[in-house]
Amino acid sequence: MSMCNNKLLKAAKNPLLVLLRLKNLLRSSFMRRRKLRIDLGKERDKLLNFLSVNFNVNAFDIYSEYVSSEFKTWYIAKKSELINLFGSSGVCSDFDCAVLYLLVRSMKPDIVVETGVLYGSSSAHILEALQENGSGHLYSIDLSNDPNLPSQDFFVRDIVKEQWQLIIGDAKVELPKLLDRLNHVDLFFHDSLHSFDHMSWEYSMVLKYISSRGVLSSHDVLTLLPFERNAFRVFCKQHHLKYQVFRNIGIALCKGSM
Ligand SMILES: C[S@@+](CC[C@H](N)C(=O)[O-])C[C@H]1O[C@@H](n2cnc3c(N)ncnc32)[C@H](O)[C@@H]1O
Numbered sequence: 362m363s364m365c366n367n368k369l370l371k372a373a374k375n376p377l378l379v380l381l382r383l384k385n386l387l388r389s390s391f392m393r394r395r396k397l398r399i400d401l402g403k404e405r406d407k408l409l410n411f412l413s414v415n416f417n418v419n420a421f422d423i424y425s426e427y428v429s430s431e432f433k434t435w436y437i438a439k440k441s442e443l444i445n446l447f448g449s450s451g452v453c454s455d456f457d458c459a460v461l462y463l464l465v466r467s468m469k470p471d472i473v474v475e476t477g478v479l480y481g482s483s484s485a486h487i488l489e490a491l492q493e494n495g496s497g498h499l500y501s502i503d504l505s506n507d508p509n510l511p512s513q514d515f516f517v518r519d520i521v522k523e524q525w526q527l528i529i530g531d532a533k534v535e536l537p538k539l540l541d542r543l544n545h546v547d548l549f550f551h552d553s554l555h556s557f558d559h560m561s562w563e564y565s566m567v568l569k570y571i572s573s574r575g576v577l578s579s580h581d582v583l584t585l586l587p588f589e590r591n592a593f594r595v596f597c598k599q600h601h602l603k604y605q606v607f608r609n610i611g612i613a614l615c616k617g618s619m
Pocket of ligand 1: 419446451452453476477479480481482484502503504505530531532533552553554
């Protein structure tokens, strides 16, 4: 049977897979338009300098630690597994995941909250960095995954799960409850629903709980839904937060620590 026939047969058996691939294809071609001109080497150096200056660390050393880590090798193999099974994975890019690892290793937060888990790429990078720090907890909120797709802990190794609480539910409901319970947050990472209203709502909710020298970070700060502005820059400007954008992640240092 030809390769084309094989693909058609596979598609007929699993229409969900076809939809997933189509969604990822649309998303990546849309994003590509805005990211084409980004030089990743320059972007990485900009990030490492930013972290070194603002958190008084040698982020270049932390980067070396990350690229030679056992976790990084394990993660790449696991990501290939996902891509072989489901095509383009739809998870955070390698650069964006590295940003999260480096940020957590540099700022050493106690309490981290994220919205949007999918298969756990961002969660895993935060958790591995917390474990390397020797302390800290991550609280993640996401809707439930389709049972035919990988679970939310697909990328999360058992050895870091003790530092993780996964909350299944709508961020609109779960985020206010969680923030009330925790009382404060050192680092927040948004990666759930990327509409202007939802992003603005999450940032506003969290800002009230961010600790002094805390960080509000967000994925998809370059993503624009049709007819919408991106909420991250607008929010930071409105609240006089100093921020920087590294590829598709925005980092705002909340209480004037920049
Ligand atoms: C782009 S994916 C997250 C990617 C993930 N951070 C990673 O590292 O690969 C977006 C996720 O947001 C979740 N989501 C969308 N709307 C949500 C909501 N209202 N509350 C909680 N999660 C939501 C989706 O279920 C999906 O898993």
